Amino acid sequence: MAILQIKNLHVTVETEQGTKEILKGVDLTIRSGESHAIMGPNGSGKSTLAYTIAGHPKYTVTEGEILLDGEDVLEMSVDERARAGLFLAMQYPVEIPGVSVSNFLRTAKTAITGEAPALRTWIKDVRGAMDALKMDSTFTERNVNEGFSGGEKKRHEILQLELLKPKFAVLDETDSGLDVDALKIVSEGVNRAKEANDFGLLLITHYTRILKYIKPDFVHVFVAGKIAEQGGPELADRLEAEGYDRYVKA
């Protein structure tokens, strides 16, 4: 059983107008096997939370802490965090020209586990995960995210989630830009990976529609850099009906 604790997290970012505080005291605890949905309007700081957990250099933590099984995550470099078991499925994955998906996946797997995967089982694992995500087998020959459609990028992120087997997965608006069919395939991939590896899930989304496929145990409403309300799945239903207006106006 692993535990990820976020305590009183304050985060700033440098803008042209000067330093701006985006996160204003976030408290959140996630355990293995739990699914947490973070929902909120645009600009509330949801993605900032995701990128801060992963360690993006753009964000500065001014107060608070993030602990993974008691270890100080903020002291770790980006790659150390990944090797410690944190995974971020990105909303806008970048292109890496000239680096094939197969090379990238193998390099990442080797880095995470500390040794090169046995070739035969690895190829089988990759194929199996790709088939399940309805990805063409030629996909691995393409360069990472280069010329990928929105749906292909998201599938590629979830493919990594399945193969890298993290302790905690943060999905940053994985549902955006997906049509209904693709949303279903991607969601099933997340559920399959979660069943297999029992990771803790932090699902960041603007809309409720992905929650039809990925059932959260907890829903947190994120407004103006803080968690404004939390509850069970029923909170998502209420947001579906009422929207974020009452939080934003308050």
Next chain:
Amino acid sequence: MTTSNATVPAQHGMAEHSHGAGVPIQIRSARLRSADVADFGPVSRVEEQYRYITSERLAGLDADTLDEYIGDISIKHPEGVTTAWVGSDHPAFGGAGLPEDRPSAAAWGSAEQAYLVTIPGDAKPDCEVQIGINSETTTPSALHVIIDAKPFSRGTVILDHKGSAVLGENVEIIVGDEAEITVISIQDWDTEAVHNSAQFAKLGRNSKLRHMVVSLGGKTLRVSTSAEFTATGGDVELLGMYFADAGQYIENRLYVDHAVPNCKSRVTYKGALQGDKAHTVWVGDVLIRMAAEGTDTYELNRNLLLTDGARADSVPNLEIETGKIEGAGHASASGRFDDEQLFYLQARGINEREARGLVVRGFLNEIIQKIGNEEIESRLSASIEAELERSGS
């Protein structure tokens, strides 16, 4: 980091630049061409050819006379290909071009003989000629190589430069009618080497040349490549790849002369730079003359700066005298290592050093993969590994 870009259509690529003495305004085709070193003034920044290089950098290669090259030349070739040392009275000597700057002219006049490699018309695509230039001398020396690809011939010629040298070199590439030839020039010298190489290609009717310049090791590497079409249907692809370390200077000058109709040219050069005072220069001149209707040309240069303190100059010049063309374009960009790429790879557990390696390899791979020769591809990949290793990035 410094990048400079000429405006388009640039008449000569100098208009935006001011010099105290004033750069003489000149269209590309009007530049002096001569085999006589006395026709060229000293290496000085007021001349476009030497805008970035200094006489000091050339380490004597801009003198009036050089020694004749006495280093080792090894050759491997299949049956049918012939080699010979020929004098300047041989018809192939000067068959592909004439010097356009002082170092090239100095080497031209100082090499009394040229090493002539003839690829016969019945040579098949797997015909591979390897010329190893393995020097140990540090006296400024001159070498002249002529590759004469006869009409209808097919094949690949690899010029492999190694060792230590201060070498002024002229390479002539005569591509006969309907011939399809690949020429690869690899500069993988010891760190103190200085090499100025002028490579001239002349293309016959419906001929095809793929030319590639790979610059890795050496203190100063300056390669000027020119391609001239003499008849319709010619197709030239000029590829280049370079990796400059701290203190290293790598200059590539390209000139494609579209003088006749319906020819095609593609120029693609990519370079990586790292370390203090790593400096690369890329100047790509394309001239489409009045008669060259139906021309299709595109040139591209990309530079990846891995560290602070490196400098990449990139200057594309397109000079167009007719509007009746298929297409003409260029792209030039020099950018820092993309931190978002680094973040993405690190977020997958890959450490910074390895992530940089992946990105650089990926960046240069586009060129390497075009060689179509596994042995060379893997050797170049290994050289890039060594470059990355050396810098500890």
